[in-house]
Amino acid sequence: MDMKLEAVVLPVTDVDRAKHFYKALGWREDADFPLGNGNRVVQLTPPGSPTSIHLGIGITTAEPGSTQNLYLVVTDIEKATAELTEHGVTVSEIYHRDATGANAPGPDPDRRSYNSFATFSDPDGNSWLLQEITERLPGR
Structure with missing residues (x-):
């Protein structure tokens, strides 16, 4: 069975600031939608990439800035x-x-x-x- 890496969650402190940063790089905004209870997910994809990133509120307990390399x-x-x-x-x-x-x-x-x-x-x-x-x- 194929298993494809679809998205990677990036822990951030300010979703809108991070969204602006990645969009300024030319990354495509695929989604920005509420999950309920004040939670939110934003999906962005680098040009030419099959894998996206997820930014959001309530989607990870990882510390902002802890994703490396x-x-x-x-x-x-x-x-x-x-x-x-x-x-x-x-x-x-x-x-x-x-x-x-x-x-x-x-x-x-x-x-x-x-x-x-x-x-x-x-x-x-x-x-x-x-x-x-x-x-x-x-x-x-």
Whole structure:
């Protein structure tokens, strides 16, 4: 049986602030509806992604900002970081893993898939890890 990751819940302190942040990145708003008892869920989806995020009130007990290193896969790390910066997001410097596994500045010199990264966070501190993938591993 297929099991598809459909949505990930992000704990936030202010749903409207978080919604504005992600919409400003160009993420599609799929839903914003009350659940009753003052609870609410907002679903947003990154461009080209089959998986969405859920923001809301009464949907998680996790601490705001506690979600760390959610992967956003991109085909061009430099273009992705530039686009995020244009949207007002503070993005880390691009880095890659060197032969020892340590982080080194700049994209992978050979532009190998799975080896160039950058990070950013939402207003609550939930963090995202951009990863450049241009060629998938077999079976993916």
